[in-house]
Amino acid sequence: MDLADSPEEGEFRARLREWLAKVLPGLPPKPSPDDWPARRAYDLGWQRMLYDAGYAGLHWPVDAGGRGAGPARHLIFLEETEKAGAPYVGANFVGLLHAGPTIAAEGTPGQRARWLPPVLRGEEVWCQGFSEPDAGSDLASLRTRAWRDGDAYVVSGSKIWTSHAEVADWCELLVRTDPDAPRHRGITWLALPMDAPGVTVRPLRTLAGSNEFAEVFLDEVRVPVVNRVGAENDGWRVTMVTLSFERGTAFVGEVVACRRALGELAREARANGRWDDAPLRRRLGRLNAEFRALWRLTQWNVSEAEGTGGVPGAGGSVFKLRYSHARQELYDTAAEVLGADCLDLGRPWVLDRLSSLSYTIAAGTSQIQQNIVAERILGLPKGR
Amino acid sequence: MHFQPTDDQRALKAGVRELLAGRFGRRALRAAVDRPGVLDRTLWRELGEAGFFALRLPEPDGGVGLGLPEAVLAFEEAGRALLPGPLIATHLAAGEVAGAATGETVVTAAYGGLVEWLAEADVVRGEAAGAVPVRSVDPLTPLHRLPRPPGAAPESGPEPVAVLLTAAEQLGGAARVCELAVEHARTREQFGRPIGAFQAVKHLCARILVRTETARAAVYAAAVTADPLDIAAARLLADEAAVHGARDCLQVHGGMGFTWEADVHLFLKRAWTRTQRTGDSTQSDELLAEDLLPVRV
Known part of the structure; x- marks a missing residue:
């Protein structure tokens, strides 16, 4: 058991730090959260800088244009960029972490050549069309239909919780191509061009008041058959590749950010006098233990994935269950530190507290994650 | 790494x-x-x-x-x-x-x-x-x-290595009660099926595992670094995993869990005993709270 960098990892970390120190001061100011075109331009600009410096697609396979780095080096990259305050992956999230890896794993040579380089170079944005109003935790019940018509699929239905839909070029879309097959077997994965006729995007306002997500309505949209990745009706298996990526190193930056927020929270408590409240102070200490442990659990899972060819195991569900709860606890504690100011949206952590309400729901609710842990890790029988 | x-x-x-x-x-x-x-x-x-x-x-x-x-x-x-x-x-x-x-x-x-x-x-x-x-x-x-004069300061607990090894024992106990809970949930039948098929029971078992594996990462990391703060964190997480794990395991066992014959109570009682061995847990909380503030000069 070893927590120290190997010489190669240390070298990688030192070079990355040096590069970040050089380029970050020259970045343009962050755009307003409501200005989607500006956010797209900012996120793509950062991706281009990563590409030019050789850091784009770090964890992608070399034959897909990536750097073939294992999970341990990807962890260093995410840790150092977060610590340095570098831009978040933002609009590039789906392209780099879902759609890209799926196409790299399941796409034809032609599909890889068409779609992967623009993601790495920061030229195209992808969004994700999986969830539907009636298909959330039960994703396999999705009903967006696709009929074959010559060299195209004709798609009708609606998708929800789609991030960056307003500014995306492509959508990785799950459609039902065989309504008579068992649920998991009648689904197909398509790359939908977002400018196709019949695509309507409507912003979805969350309880935090922001438009982070959108609904996407599809009315007889024609998608060329060549845009299908994997075989017809094999989309569920194709999709599971992307979902396992989502549960791997997806939260590394956030854990680093939480540990920083906890320090800021302690300083705020010291400044406003709440630090003298022993139970509250000890709750902050307990959260320090919690986030230290979550960082160690990340390192543990990453080292385990390193031994299994980079595919994260069910340990990702263990991590997500603990982390999503801990992060909500962090902001609830922040509200105690703030006192009555916790009702002021202008104060730090107040919006974060609202956003954190989604963590035990998004990417598999805690209840579904507990089913996964119980059935796949502990081997308990299926059944409700 | x-x-x-x-x-x-x-x-x-x-x-x-x-x-x-x-x-x-x-x-x-x-x-x-x-x-x-x-x-x-x-x-x-x-x-x-x-x-x-x-x-x-x-x-x-x-x-x-x-x-x-x-x-x-x-x-x-x-x-x-x-x-x-x-x-x-x-x-x-x-x-x-x-x-x-x-x-x-x-x-x-x-x-x-x-x-x-x-x-x-x-x-x-x-x-x-x-x-x-x-x-x-x-x-x-x-x-x-031990005799303790009235008004004496709270007990400070043993040296960090003893705290860490106690946390390791707690981790082992937590891992074992997870197995016992799962074994029972798979074999005990009520309403015509193993009780582990019910989500309410499944979720109890899943939470035992989540606490155990989080504690494992904290305990092993503290063993590698030997850092007093890592050890304090490991202790808090391992105590939680062992005590709550034994409680949930007892709950999964239902009436059998309340008997002397089942082993579950032995795990719970030992877990309680170990939490006292390592001194007042609020001292670990305080150590980790102090760590959040910048060092004062």
């Missing part, structure tokens, strides 16, 4: 588990429960011969010459097996108290408010004068209470 046990470490852990399964299996465990307060000296010497106490003693001094990570893995197995006795105090006395390393001498320690196995110990480290016996809640851990 490779934060997973090495092949040698896995082999060591498997070896300790095998030794304890052979020498302190369920029958021996229940026999020990029926003879409270009696320490098996033969087993103690066998542990000594196996290198359990001399694990971290340098080889030139007759030890095994291994480090904290290996000790943590061995004590995790001891916790899993509910092995009784002042294991940590004797381990820490190896090389300092004659016969401790070989298991000839049983050493206990007066850390704070309570002393474990005082009547059976050959040597007591710390001040135990005036200690009076307590009717211990854990049938496998006899306790004496």
